[in-house]
Amino acid sequence: MQRRSRLHVPPTPARPGEAPDFSYLQLSEAGAVRRPDVSARAREIGFLSLELVRVLDDKHEARGPWDPHLDAAELEIGLRHMLLTRIFDERMQRTQRAGKISFYMRSLGDEAVAVAQCMALRPGDMLFPSYRNQGLHIVRGIPLVDMMCQLLSNTRDMCKGRQLPVMYHSAAGRLFSISGNLGTQFPQAVGWAMAAAIKGEDHLAASWIGEGASAEADFHHALLFAAVYQAPVILNVVNNQWAISTFQGYAGGEQRSFAARGPGYGIAGVRVDGNDFLAVHAVTQWAAQRARTGAGPTLIELVTYRAAAHSTSDDPARYRAKDDYAHWPLGDPIERLKQHLIKHGGWSEERHRALAAELESLVAASWKEAATYGTLTEGPRLDPDLMFEDVFKEMPLNLQRQREAMRAERNSK
Amino acid sequence: MAQMNMIQALNSAMDVMLGRDPAVVLMGEDIGYFGGVFRVTEGLQRKYGEHRVLDTPIAEGGIVGAAIGMAVNGLRPVAEIQFADYIYPGFDQIASELARLRYRSAGDFFAPVTIRTPCGGGIRGGQTHSQSPEGIFTHVCGIKVVMPSNPFDAKGLLITAIEDDDPVIFFEPKRLYNGPFDGDTNRPAVPWSTHKKGEVPAGHYTVPLGKADIVRAGKDLTIISYGTMVHVAAAAAAAQGIDAEIIDLRSLVPLDADSICSSVKKTGRCVVAHEATRFSGFGAEIVSIIQEECFWDLLAPIQRVAGWDTPYPHAFEWEYFPSQARVAAALKVAMEPA
Numbered sequence: 001m002q003r004r005s006r007l008h009v010p011p012t013p014a015r016p017g018e019a020p021d022f023s024y025l026q027l028s029e030a031g032a033v034r035r036p037d038v039s040a041r042a043r044e045i046g047f048l049s050l051e052l053v054r055v056l057d058d059k060h061e062a063r064g065p066w067d068p069h070l071d072a073a074e075l076e077i078g079l080r081h082m083l084l085t086r087i088f089d090e091r092m093q094r095t096q097r098a099g100k101i102s103f104y105m106r107s108l109g110d111e112a113v114a115v116a117q118c119m120a121l122r123p124g125d126m127l128f129p130s131y132r133n134q135g136l137h138i139v140r141g142i143p144l145v146d147m148m149c150q151l152l153s154n155t156r157d158m159c160k161g162r163q164l165p166v167m168y169h170s171a172a173g174r175l176f177s178i179s180g181n182l183g184t185q186f187p188q189a190v191g192w193a194m195a196a197a198i199k200g201e202d203h204l205a206a207s208w209i210g211e212g213a214s215a216e217a218d219f220h221h222a223l224l225f226a227a228v229y230q231a232p233v234i235l236n237v238v239n240n241q242w243a244i245s246t247f248q249g250y251a252g253g254e255q256r257s258f259a260a261r262g263p264g265y266g267i268a269g270v271r272v273d274g275n276d277f278l279a280v281h282a283v284t285q286w287a288a289q290r291a292r293t294g295a296g297p298t299l300i301e302l303v304t305y306r307a308a309a310h311s312t313s314d315d316p317a318r319y320r321a322k323d324d325y326a327h328w329p330l331g332d333p334i335e336r337l338k339q340h341l342i343k344h345g346g347w348s349e350e351r352h353r354a355l356a357a358e359l360e361s362l363v364a365a366s367w368k369e370a371a372t373y374g375t376l377t378e379g380p381r382l383d384p385d386l387m388f389e390d391v392f393k394e395m396p397l398n399l400q401r402q403r404e405a406m407r408a409e410r411n412s413k
Numbered sequence: 414m415a416q417m418n419m420i421q422a423l424n425s426a427m428d429v430m431l432g433r434d435p436a437v438v439l440m441g442e443d444i445g446y447f448g449g450v451f452r453v454t455e456g457l458q459r460k461y462g463e464h465r466v467l468d469t470p471i472a473e474g475g476i477v478g479a480a481i482g483m484a485v486n487g488l489r490p491v492a493e494i495q496f497a498d499y500i501y502p503g504f505d506q507i508a509s510e511l512a513r514l515r516y517r518s519a520g521d522f523f524a525p526v527t528i529r530t531p532c533g534g535g536i537r538g539g540q541t542h543s544q545s546p547e548g549i550f551t552h553v554c555g556i557k558v559v560m561p562s563n564p565f566d567a568k569g570l571l572i573t574a575i576e577d578d579d580p581v582i583f584f585e586p587k588r589l590y591n592g593p594f595d596g597d598t599n600r601p602a603v604p605w606s607t608h609k610k611g612e613v614p615a616g617h618y619t620v621p622l623g624k625a626d627i628v629r630a631g632k633d634l635t636i637i638s639y640g641t642m643v644h645v646a647a648a649a650a651a652a653q654g655i656d657a658e659i660i661d662l663r664s665l666v667p668l669d670a671d672s673i674c675s676s677v678k679k680t681g682r683c684v685v686a687h688e689a690t691r692f693s694g695f696g697a698e699i700v701s702i703i704q705e706e707c708f709w710d711l712l713a714p715i716q717r718v719a720g721w722d723t724p725y726p727h728a729f730e731w732e733y734f735p736s737q738a739r740v741a742a743a744l745k746v747a748m749e750p751a
């Protein structure tokens with residue numbers, strides 16, 4: 001026994017130069033976790049927040065009660081969306097390196113989260129994404145050209161040049177405007193869901209937050225409001241282990257799972273293998289049924305790995321072991337679904353290659369079109385007058401005057 | 414003396430203080446092992462250990478609240494908020510607690526917390542990596558507000574802030590981290606080694622809070638500024654051939670009203686420049702003081718140069734930024750014959 005208190009510093013398993021070490025991860029066997037009825041009370045199903053729901057096993061077989069039994073056509077769509085997300089990300093990363101866009105954030109390794117979850121929801125459900133959920137936009141059918149124009153802040157940018165790249169939105173696609181301020185979307189999603197319940201609608205809201213950002217007070221406000229009003233909402237913590245340079249232990253993951261915060265508030269919490277397309281889909285569907293049948297909110301922790309840098313401004317070689325992703329015990333989401341489909345869905349390496357080639361050319365063609373609407377360095381540019389619009393619905397006098405002054409300034413140059 | 418950029422000067426200030434005073438601790442997001450997203454705390458955790466330089470959860474309210482508690486228990490926390498744009502979750506702890514603790518406890522409790530945070534635009538950061546919210550904090554009574562414009566001042570002011578028994582918010586104009594920036598985006602960036610304020614003593618020294626720096630003496634007109642705009646305004650005045658007296662406030666709270674007023678009484682003309690939005694900006698406070706103290710000495714209306722009253726737009730960074738052209742337009746009006 002220590003005789004004095006001592007400040008604990010959460011350990012980080014592998015820094016640069018050290019061997020990757022994932023022994024801290026609590027895993028369950030595929031198929032081993034019980035699937036409770038959707039009407040179960042949160043207090044009766046605490047185990048879901050500590051175990052790890054998995055469907056795909058190491059031999060790429062689907063196992064156990066959480067198997068969503070999706071047909072091959074549906075799984076192929078999922079594979080396509082994930083692959084498109086990855087190819088889009090790679091291309092945009094290169095585009096940033098070439099100086100055509102100012103900034104980019106890839107979702108490499110996290111693709112199953114957005115894709116499987118969005119596919120398990122309905123088009124009327126409202127999504128409150130974070131900045132690493134591009135798969136949601138892809139599944140909802142937002143044209144790649146539209147996404148690229150946002151990244152380019154060009155003449156077709158949905159944000160009219162006001163937002164940093166990746167901060168998309170689509171009112172028609174029911175994708176809320178992404179904020180650069182971490183965590184703010186979480187209580188907003190709960191509020192949206194409360195409104196749906198007040199109005200007696202059948203729609204639910206879903207939101208995503210990084211495990212790092214779950215430290216913000218907004219995360220806790222969301223859980224509390226969701227619990228108090230039993231709002232029809234799905235709150236997702238994407239635990240990809242890293243928040244820039246900071247390991248998940250600094251967000252509280254060392255002492256207890258993130259999913260376990262749900263039961264603490266009286267909300268069902270589920271911990272799921274975030275790289276297992278089938279498990280993510282099944283858990284999301286279960287949570288959606290709960291929300292739609294008055295059984296209330298669900299907190300889902302998706303255990304995954306941020307395989308890429310935090311953003312184009314980041315270099316993970318400075319803070320984590322270099323080949324860590326190769327050792328990640330939950331594998332790669334695309335590879336796992338692909339192997340499952342090869343085994344059971346008539347998929348093949350050739351078909352996969354052909355799909356990749358098709359998606360590469362789709363991305364290339366989209367880029368070609370998007371660039372005609374302007375890039376950072378060439379082509380048409382948005383009218384700077386737009387800067388003064390939408391601060392308010394009606395432009396007040398001071399802004400009208402400042403717009404005049406800005407025009408005069410530009411003419412004087 | 415050593416050549417330092419602003420990052421190195423700030424790092425040196427914290428290094429000196431960690432070495433001198435065992436009560437000094439650093440805390441913030443990504444500041445420990447990684448050394449901060451702008452590398453301002455690089456190497457300090459390795460040197461002083463994980464109990465002196467703490468990586469924290471991503472919770473600005475938690476950072477400020479915990480810093481207050483640590484300070485009340487005898488430490489001298491220097492908390493980093495990764496970007497000034499992310500300070501708002503900590504606002505209640507700053508405005509309701511940190512700023513008023515001494516007052517409400519009649520001096521029995523106080524919290525010597527320094528909050529460092531990068532501010533300002535010019536790095537294509539869009540609306541959430543570009544803000545200058547200093548005016549929000551100058552309006553809160555009980556908290557000191559500092560913004561340096563060069564490495565020498567940055568180090569001396571930060572040491573003073575850490576040693577101060579009152580809380581200080583220390584804004585670091587990120588566009589100045591690597592070199593002075595005069596607003597001309599066509600010119601190649603210049604490093605601090607070309608500037609005399611890039612010479613920084615290696616050891617301990619202080620620059621007082623509440624004492625403005627007369628960057629350049631002049632007789633035609635007074636330019637009052639701080640942060641990045643000191644360099645922009647000086648360049649604009651030089652380009653116009655105006656013999657301007659240029660005042661770098663360095664600290665907004667406490668404010669060196671004497672230096673402001675004696676200069677304006679001498680020149681009779683004044684332009685106030687900051688990067689923050691204009692409406693209810695700190696410039697309004699300066700203009701009011703001048704109006705109260707120097708009304709009969711003024712030869713022309715005082716002009717304000719500021720960011721537009723909009724969020725900082727990603728695509729229009731340079732149309733938003735208070736350029737030399739914006740300063741020039743203000744100088745022209747301020748120089749009109751009486």
Ligand SMILES: Cc1ncc(C[n+]2csc(CCOP(=O)(O)OP(=O)(O)O)c2C)c(N)n1
Binds near residue numbers: 132210211212214310
């Ligand atoms: C309120 C706020 N504080 C700090 C930041 C800076 N920041 C941006 S992303 C990030 C890390 C977030 O990590 P996590 O939530 O785990 O998500 P991930 O990037 O790993 O997907 C930080 C600290 C911010 N954007 N907003």
